[in-house]
Amino acid sequence: MSRxxxxxxxxxxxxxxxxxxxPGVWLVVGDYRNSITAKDIAHRISHGYxxxxxxxxxxxQPVGAYETRTELTDDGTRIHARYTEPRKDVRS
Known part of the structure; x- marks a missing residue:
């Protein structure tokens, strides 16, 4: 069996x-064979872990300034991310 x-x-x-x-442009972060690993990495990116x-x-960084999405490919899962302007705390 081949690897x-x-x-x-x-x-x-x-x-x-x-x-x-x-800012605002979706870029490819990477391709992962395991969808669970890809979703974990995407979560870490968007939450700053x-x-x-x-x-x-x-x-x-800063936390909350990145959005992620995943897409299935023929041989795994691809992560895309984009940088958004850091959120400011809005106080009334």
Whole structure:
């Protein structure tokens, strides 16, 4: 039985920077074979959680400034994200 070819790892630092430079534009974050992993990564991006552990941190700051969506592909799940202007607390 043959193994599946390795995929390139997503560079989240680079992706976050590209998103901040193009507010409102959807960009591909990466492709994942496992849809559960893709949904977890998308959740981490949109909520500003660390990508792989507390020591790694997250490049997706400020919290709440990123939106994500996933799409099924022929061989997995693709994550798209976009940067929105950081939300301001509105006080009445």
């Amino acid at each position: 599946l070819a390795k995929r390139p790892r997503a560079n989240h630092q680079q992706t976050a920077e590209a998103l901040r430079q193009q 660390p990508m792989s552990g507390p020591g790694y941190g997250t490049p997706y």
